[in-house]
Amino acid sequence: MTPLLELRDVHAAYDAIEVLHGIDLAVDRGEVLAVLGPNGAGKTTLLRVVSGELVPTRGDLLVGGRRLNGAAMSDLARAGLCTIPEGRGVFPNLTVQENLWMMTHRGLSRRDVEEAAFGYFPRLQERQSQLAGTLSGGEQQMLAVARAVSTRPALLLLDELSMGLAPIIVGELFAAVGRLAAEGVAILVVEQFADAALALADHAVVIAQGRIAASGTPTEIKEALRSTYLGADTPA
Amino acid sequence: MDTFLSLTVSGLATAAIYAVAASGLVLTYTTTGTFNFAHGAIGMISAFLYWQLRFDWGWPTPVALVAVLLVAGPLFGMGLERVVMRRLEGTSEITRLVVTIALLLGLLGLSVFIWDPGVGRPMRNFFAGNVVEVGGIRIPWHQFVALAVAAAVAVGLRILLYRTRSGVAMRASVDNRTLAALNGARPERSAMLAWAIGCSLAALSGILIAPTLTLSAIPLTLLIINAYGAAVFGRLKSLPMTFVGALVLGLLNDYAIGYLTELPDDLEPYFRGFVAAIPAILLFVVLLVMPASRLGGVTRSREISVKPGWGGSLGLAAAVVIGTAMITPLLRTSDLVSIGRVWGLAIIGVSMVPLIGLCGQLSLCQLTFAAWGAIAYAHLQWDNPLALGWAALVAGAVGALVALPALRLKGIYVALATAAFAVLCDRWLFQFPPFSIGSHEFDLFQNGTLEVVRPRLPGVDFSGPKAYFLFASIVFALALLAVVAVRRSTFGERLIAIKEGPAAVATCGIDVNAAKVAVFALSAAIAGVGGAVLSGAEPANNSTFDFVAGLPVLMVMVIGGVASVGSAIATGIFLGSPLMSRIFPGFERWQNILVGFSGVGLGKNPNGFTADLRRPSTLVKRDPVVLVGMLVALLALWGMRTAELFTNGPYVVASLAVLLAAPIVAGRRAATAAPVTEAEETREAVDAARLAGAVDGRLSAPPELLGLTAPFQDTDVAVLDEVIDLVEIHDGGRGDRVRI
Numbered sequence: 001m002t003p004l005l006e007l008r009d010v011h012a013a014y015d016a017i018e019v020l021h022g023i024d025l026a027v028d029r030g031e032v033l034a035v036l037g038p039n040g041a042g043k044t045t046l047l048r049v050v051s052g053e054l055v056p057t058r059g060d061l062l063v064g065g066r067r068l069n070g071a072a073m074s075d076l077a078r079a080g081l082c083t084i085p086e087g088r089g090v091f092p093n094l095t096v097q098e099n100l101w102m103m104t105h106r107g108l109s110r111r112d113v114e115e116a117a118f119g120y121f122p123r124l125q126e127r128q129s130q131l132a133g134t135l136s137g138g139e140q141q142m143l144a145v146a147r148a149v150s151t152r153p154a155l156l157l158l159d160e161l162s163m164g165l166a167p168i169i170v171g172e173l174f175a176a177v178g179r180l181a182a183e184g185v186a187i188l189v190v191e192q193f194a195d196a197a198l199a200l201a202d203h204a205v206v207i208a209q210g211r212i213a214a215s216g217t218p219t220e221i222k223e224a225l226r227s228t229y230l231g232a233d234t235p236a
Numbered sequence: 237m238d239t240f241l242s243l244t245v246s247g248l249a250t251a252a253i254y255a256v257a258a259s260g261l262v263l264t265y266t267t268t269g270t271f272n273f274a275h276g277a278i279g280m281i282s283a284f285l286y287w288q289l290r291f292d293w294g295w296p297t298p299v300a301l302v303a304v305l306l307v308a309g310p311l312f313g314m315g316l317e318r319v320v321m322r323r324l325e326g327t328s329e330i331t332r333l334v335v336t337i338a339l340l341l342g343l344l345g346l347s348v349f350i351w352d353p354g355v356g357r358p359m360r361n362f363f364a365g366n367v368v369e370v371g372g373i374r375i376p377w378h379q380f381v382a383l384a385v386a387a388a389v390a391v392g393l394r395i396l397l398y399r400t401r402s403g404v405a406m407r408a409s410v411d412n413r414t415l416a417a418l419n420g421a422r423p424e425r426s427a428m429l430a431w432a433i434g435c436s437l438a439a440l441s442g443i444l445i446a447p448t449l450t451l452s453a454i455p456l457t458l459l460i461i462n463a464y465g466a467a468v469f470g471r472l473k474s475l476p477m478t479f480v481g482a483l484v485l486g487l488l489n490d491y492a493i494g495y496l497t498e499l500p501d502d503l504e505p506y507f508r509g510f511v512a513a514i515p516a517i518l519l520f521v522v523l524l525v526m527p528a529s530r531l532g533g534v535t536r537s538r539e540i541s542v543k544p545g546w547g548g549s550l551g552l553a554a555a556v557v558i559g560t561a562m563i564t565p566l567l568r569t570s571d572l573v574s575i576g577r578v579w580g581l582a583i584i585g586v587s588m589v590p591l592i593g594l595c596g597q598l599s600l601c602q603l604t605f606a607a608w609g610a611i612a613y614a615h616l617q618w619d620n621p622l623a624l625g626w627a628a629l630v631a632g633a634v635g636a637l638v639a640l641p642a643l644r645l646k647g648i649y650v651a652l653a654t655a656a657f658a659v660l661c662d663r664w665l666f667q668f669p670p671f672s673i674g675s676h677e678f679d680l681f682q683n684g685t686l687e688v689v690r691p692r693l694p695g696v697d698f699s700g701p702k703a704y705f706l707f708a709s710i711v712f713a714l715a716l717l718a719v720v721a722v723r724r725s726t727f728g729e730r731l732i733a734i735k736e737g738p739a740a741v742a743t744c745g746i747d748v749n750a751a752k753v754a755v756f757a758l759s760a761a762i763a764g765v766g767g768a769v770l771s772g773a774e775p776a777n778n779s780t781f782d783f784v785a786g787l788p789v790l791m792v793m794v795i796g797g798v799a800s801v802g803s804a805i806a807t808g809i810f811l812g813s814p815l816m817s818r819i820f821p822g823f824e825r826w827q828n829i830l831v832g833f834s835g836v837g838l839g840k841n842p843n844g845f846t847a848d849l850r851r852p853s854t855l856v857k858r859d860p861v862v863l864v865g866m867l868v869a870l871l872a873l874w875g876m877r878t879a880e881l882f883t884n885g886p887y888v889v890a891s892l893a894v895l896l897a898a899p900i901v902a903g904r905r906a907a908t909a910a911p912v913t914e915a916e917e918t919r920e921a922v923d924a925a926r927l928a929g930a931v932d933g934r935l936s937a938p939p940e941l942l943g944l945t946a947p948f949q950d951t952d953v954a955v956l957d958e959v960i961d962l963v964e965i966h967d968g969g970r971g972d973r974v975r976i
């Protein structure tokens with residue numbers, strides 16, 4: 001069976017500076033893949049390539065077996081690829097309601113989107129007509145994740161969901177992500193804090209300096225990371 | 237009381253038109269980040285088109301309206317977005333502004349080209365002749381029409397932006413383009429929609445405002461530009477505040493028209509131009525009270541500034557003076573009349589280099605600085621070349637004064653403030669009748685043209701037309717060298733740093749404000765000298781220096797490369813001499829169109845074409861045989877011309893041909909030349925190959941990996957040397973050429 005998402009020897013660069021030097025990975029339908037790695041390793045860049053923001057300079061991006069190098073971000077989004085970018089993925093000068101309105105691009109009605117979003121995050125309902133920029137960091141991230149829960153994506157890309165948030169909120173967000181995973185949504189999750197991601201994942205890879213440094217089951221990767229942090233050999 | 241009421245009603249109608257114009261401007265700016273300076277010109281040309289359809293071809297009013305507002309306007313806007321604006325992605329806000337200024341110029345040229353300005357084109361108001369009486373005041377119907385249209389626009393925009401998904405998507409892509417795309421929105425569609433609506437609103441305001449004056453390109457364009465003041469009132473963001481701004485502007489305008497005529501006779505002349513200057517004044521005031529913009533972070537742009545060497549600059553300055561000395565005897569006095577403006581304009585052009593090119597402050601009032609210089613120079617009536625120093629001093633002081641408000645502003649607001657200053661001077665101050673302060677009489681433009689005395693030194697008299705032309709070239713050469721000196725100094729480096737990262741510069745303990753004032757003063761002083769020289773070459777009046785006259789100068793400088801002194805020569809020759817119209821008859825009609833539309837193509841090459849001339853000139857400089865050959869050929873042609881073997885036309889063409897051929901020959905020779913020394917061999921071959929275009933400036937690996945993943949190639953050295961602009965020097969000891 002062809003995997004849902006496949007990267008083959010993907011290289012990516014900002015201007016003349018190459019950041020990814022040949023990444024191979026695959027995500028099957030319903031699978032959760034955790035991508036770990038130090039700062040500057042190229043994790044965000046990897047997600048940019050998958051979401052269509054950055055065109056690979058070499059190699060192929062395949063979705064459902066089709067080569068999609070250079071496809072427009074908006075087309076990928078309409079086709080069912082949902083990206084929650086690093087930082088706060090909301091429109092600060094739009095109200096919560098208007099933010100939700102923007103999530104109707106997959107053909108859902110405004111009401112369906114609101115129902116799904118408020119079902120997962122009741123707090124947002126109370127703040128419907130507030131500007132998103134005035135929400136707390138946690139609420140903003142909930143609003144961002146609402147796109148994932150309301151658009152029924154085939155593949156969800158998450159970049160550092162937990163950044164700058166309190167553990168309780170992180171727990172709440174990951175609970176929502178867990179429910180999506182249970183419903184069969186394939187997820188590619190990038191995290192600095194390995195535990196939350198590994199708990200969810202079926203498979204994990206470590207990226208270092210633009211290359212896949214290790215790949216395996218969550219337990220194996222956990223072991224490998226531990227030995228790295230304890231100063232043992234780098235994972236092979 | 238009746239006067240007051242009817243002025244209020246007519247003021248509201250004026251406000252309504254301004255509101256329509258300004259809201260279109262704000263819509264495109266917020267959605268696309270491009271301030272469309274050509275908004276006024278789009279309105280102007282739409283009004284012409286409407287006149288053509290409705291009055292010349294006699295189409296029914298509704299059909300003509302639909303054709304202009306719902307077909308031509310939106311199509312033009314969408315085309316503009318697709319063909320021009322989309323390619324400007326990633327360029328600085330200033331580059332995009334300059335492109336729209338170019339568009340304004342191009343549209344002005346186009347309208348004059350299509351609709352002969354010599355023909356009167358009356359345009360009637362809607363429902364002309366119909367008047368309603370309300371409470372004793374007679375209100376023409378067309379004023380109601382304006383009010384109704386503005387109300388409809390306000391409601392329509394509100395609904396669009398808050399009640400439709402396309403509108404919300406437009407606002408979303410203002411907030412975060414990438415995120416909008418991740419939500420399946422197509423930001424380029426939002427941009428296209430914004431341009432379409434913006435152009436349609438510009439057209440609407442043009443049609444509404446045109447009947448107040450006879451259809452005429454420049455006044456109509458400027459009239460719509462007045463609305464920019466209203467847009468700035470809303471900080472180019474808020475539509476409601478824009479409407480408030482329009483209200484203030486419209487009411488002030490009509491009250492001023494109504495009440496200023498009642499001023500006592502001795503005061504009235506001083507306020508004659510005041511009404512026309514109100515929008516500019518309001519714009520200035522709004523910019524003054526606006527909260528200061530914070531210093532920007534580092535901006536990466538595709539624009540680079542190459543440091544000129546002394547050798548080349550002295551050579552250029554000498555070439556200017558010697559060339560002029562050689563050519564002048566060949567010219568008839570009648571030729572000098574048409575060519576006299578060359579050096580004055582070139583000096584004004586070179587004044588833009590430090591301010592706009594290096595420091596990135598887009599001043600649209602360089603010609604106004606020139607005017608102040610010319611006025612001071614004429615006022616002094618001193619036949620010593622030092623009188624130019626006085627012109628510089630006065631213009632420099634004006635420049636410093638303008639810099640004060642500009643300090644608080646950045647980007648497009650500097651452009652708007654300087655434009656407002658230019659218009660304020662054109663329409664009001666320069667229209668003053670003679671006045672006296674204390675016992676001293678002032679007469680700015682002497683009710684017409686400036687009377688200037690040409691300079692004279694003991695033994696040298698520059699007052700003849702030929703001698704004056706040479707004198708002007710010397711002044712230009714000095715100005716050029718002064719600017720080169722500034723560029724090479726620490727001050728010059730600071731200016732570039734301010735352009736690229738003002739906040740970073742400030743944290744280095746450099747006083748950004750002092751540097752900005754200094755560069756404004758310096759640039760204005762040079763422009764002032766240019767104005768003085770220009771007014772000595774030909775009778776100068778107010779319109780010699782007006783705002784619109786300044787735009788082609790800026791554009792040619794920008795097209796040539798506003799950071800390089802060489803483009804000043806191009807500016808002078810292109811705009812000040814009949815060269816182009818001799819080669820291409822009928823060129824005047826094409827000039828603005830050509831300049832405008834080449835400026836529109838600027839996004840591709842923001843460094844201007846003189847950057848492309850560096851390679852050819854380096855090639856020639858490196859090859860002594862070709863260099864000498866070129867000079868000999870030029871001299872020979874000159875000799876033959878002096879011997880009257882042919883006339884000026886063939887002479888110019890032949891000389892241009894020699895100048896063009898030299899780099900081509902040098903390129904051929906370099907490509908096939910035998911290497912001089914062993915050590916130089918590879919370097920020479922690489923240079924030659926690169927200059928001949930064989931190596932297209934690509935590194936063999938990303939710079940941080942050069943030498944790590946693959947061996948360091950000679951081409952890499954060459955490319956990197958060029959990128960960081962290393963100077964080549966000769967190592968005296970071994971005679972090898974080395975680079976430092």
Ligand SMILES: Nc1ncnc2c1ncn2[C@@H]1O[C@H](COP(=O)(O)OP(=O)(O)OP(=O)(O)O)[C@@H](O)[C@H]1O
Pocket residue numbers: 014019037038039040041042043044045046192
């Ligand atoms: N827009 C950009 N232009 C140039 N270089 C960039 C850009 N964005 C990222 N980089 C560089 O690419 C490399 C990888 O960055 P990336 O953001 O992918 O790392 P990351 O693994 O997501 O790091 P973090 O964990 O800190 O988010 C870094 O060296 C970074 O400096």
Ligand SMILES: [Mg+2]
Pocket residue numbers: 043044045086160
């Ligand atoms: Mg990242």
